[in-house]
Amino acid sequence: MNIPAALQSIKKSVIERNKERKRLRGPADLQYAIADSVTMLDAGAWQTLAQQCGFFMSIEYLAALEQVLPLNLSARYALIFDGLGADRQLVAAVYMQLADISLAQARPEKPAEPEKKWTLPLEQLAQHAKQRILVCGNLLSFGQHGIAFAKDVDTKLAWHGVVEVLYRVRQAEKLAGKTHFVMIKDLHDPYIEQAAHLDNLSYRYVETEPNMVLTLAPEWKNYDDYLASLASKYRGNIRNAIFKPMDEAGCVIENLADLAPVQDQIFALYKAVQINADFRPFELLPEYFVALQAAAAERFRCSVVRQNGRLLGFLISIADGDTAIAYHIGFDRAAAGDLPIYLRLLHAGIADAIALGCKQISYGRTALEPKASLGAKPQTFGVFVRHRQPVLNKLMKRLLLGIEHDDAPERNPFKKAKPGKTETEN
Incomplete structure (x- = not known):
């Protein structure tokens, strides 16, 4: 190696870095x-x-x-x-x-x-x-x-x-x-x-x-279309491990048209999840959710889980262009010990995103495994x-x-393409 040449390259790199640093430290x-x-x-x-x-x-x-x-x-x-x-x-x-x-x-x-x-x-x-x-x-x-x-x-x-x-x-x-x-x-x-x-x-x-992102296929016109696109193993797990226990417990999924009458209940469910987070940089105000619904208007969806009229959980999604941002969630932690409320809400988010006319769902960070099982892929x-x-x-x-963080697991819950056919032909 030509040492003088190598030193010259290092010197040039240092000069360029100092020049850029000086430029950035000065006013634009x-x-x-x-x-x-x-x-x-x-x-x-x-x-x-x-x-x-x-x-x-x-x-x-x-x-x-x-x-x-x-x-x-x-x-x-x-x-x-x-x-x-x-x-x-x-x-x-x-x-x-x-x-x-x-x-x-x-x-x-x-x-x-x-x-x-x-x-x-x-x-x-x-x-x-x-x-x-x-x-x-x-x-x-x-x-x-x-x-x-x-x-x-x-x-x-x-x-x-x-x-x-x-x-x-x-x-x-x-x-x-x-x-x-x-x-x-x-x-x-x-x-x-x-x-x-x-x-x-x-x-x-x-x-x-x-960020876990689920791409919505153009042919999915409703949630049942998404479910039909899954491999039988995943589809069976969803029906047996999520839908069946929720149905047997008398739980139903509804879309709230107006959050104002249940503002305090929504806040309590949010708080039940928020207090267990490893990092809580803020606490939302109870009136925040109603204000968000008013600002988002037709872009807004709030799916809730009810059992005998009582709210057990909610998921708020907002259409941001072609992307549904599914980002505020809360649920009764005691009830969630016996029922898959969180997982049911993730699936409700798919139905909401399709209804909003979106092409993908941004589920955010955390809970990488269940989101990957939906078919979501990681976005750096x-x-x-x-x-x-x-x-x-x-x-x-x-x-x-959060310097030390988990990597998203590899999951592909969808049916494999048949020989001679593309994925879009499934």
Whole structure:
């Protein structure tokens, strides 16, 4: 090996990296409008950018969400322009959330003990040791719901603008205290590749658990069509292990047209699941679900399990373009000990997505095995994070990002194509 040549290559690489780092640390040649409410910004400009990004970047959704955000979250918004005056060009819209999170939220919630009048020092530390996180994206959903780029934009310039917006917001928030983490949430292709150069600005990419996506075949006009497409073993398991015990217990699936009369019941079912989560960055407000239904309108579906009139579980799905986002779920944990309520709700999500006219279902992270058994496949998700260095922050970073995560199992529940036929001919 030619050592001088190799050293020359390393030197060139270091120079290029330092040059890129210097560029990113400097201001982009862009202009910004940053606000505490989406209603303070140019509505036409925001909608122009957001309409190609779906429901979760729409003004209707974001304005409604502002009114029912969890108590430890607050929203920030930005529009990025290239140029001034009438000739200015839209570059991107950015949605952000500031979250105050304690270490106690990074583990399942312990049940209250009325007779206990004192807490251990570690319990007190967990309650009071808080981290402030600036998130580019939406903690209440999964997916890239934080940035809407203009068509044919220079992505390198646009990303430079995004990180400058995050820097400006973080600096402004010093009045309320230090921001320990900056996170760009739930990126997938092509965004991961576009943002790869942000490592020059100390953003670190961390892969999280995958998003499980079920592709809906065009010929499936209803849930029975999906069921008929499954191999006999899977179809039999669903009928015997899910449908049969639910039917024998007198459980029925219904679609709720109006959540307002059962708002408190829906919240209680959500809370029953939420308190057992390993990481709980927020707690939804009871009125959130009704506000979400009003904002989503015809895009909204809520399937519920009832037993003798009592609600045992729910699944909320929203049509976001061609994708049904099946993401809010709750169920009675005691009843779920005897009945496959969670699995039945996952199947209800298929019926809802087909009824909404969607082409795929985004089931999100966690519970990879049952979602894979439906036929869902993993979509790589990750975050970019920039953080400070104290030991406490390193611990929070590990808990926050879920660095150690499970891989989705390989499952193919569908019938195999017969010789001489394609899969679509089955």
